[in-house]
Amino acid sequence: MATLIVSYPVVEGATFDRDYYISRHIPLAQSAWGEFGLQSAEILFPAAGPQPLAGMVIMRFANQSDIDAALASPKTAEVVGDVPNFTNLTPQIFRAGD
Structure with a gap:
């Protein structure tokens, strides 16, 4: 596997619309990449406090x-x-190996 x-590092003045991300952006990615073998997408948000x-x-x-x-x-x-529809942050992409 x-x-x-894809992560969104926090910077001063950051905005991030969690509802849009969950309801619109992730389904868009799943639709776009499902035909290429996307099996699952697990969304994680930070716990309370500085993260x-x-x-x-x-x-x-x-x-x-x-x-x-x-x-x-x-x-x-x-x-x-x-991406600009839910955040002003620059996404960072990391690949983990098989």
């Missing part, structure tokens, strides 16, 4: 080639283009 983690991240999602694929195909898809532009 291969993992794609380094506003949120993150852990996306599971069968292998790294599926992640490559998903990210190379034209549908990825729509997913990335949706």
Whole structure:
């Protein structure tokens, strides 16, 4: 199994609409990348108090080639283009190996 983690490091003046992220953005990503083997998406938000991240999602694929195909898809532009609708933060992407 291969993992794609997208996190949103907090900076001063950060905004992050959790409701939009859960109800619109993650379903958009699942729709865009489902055909490329996206198996699951686990959303995590920080506990109360100062934290380094506003949120993150852990996306599971069968292998790294599926992640490559998903990210190379034209549908990825729509997913990335949706980010300003819920945050002013720059997403950070991390891949964990098979």
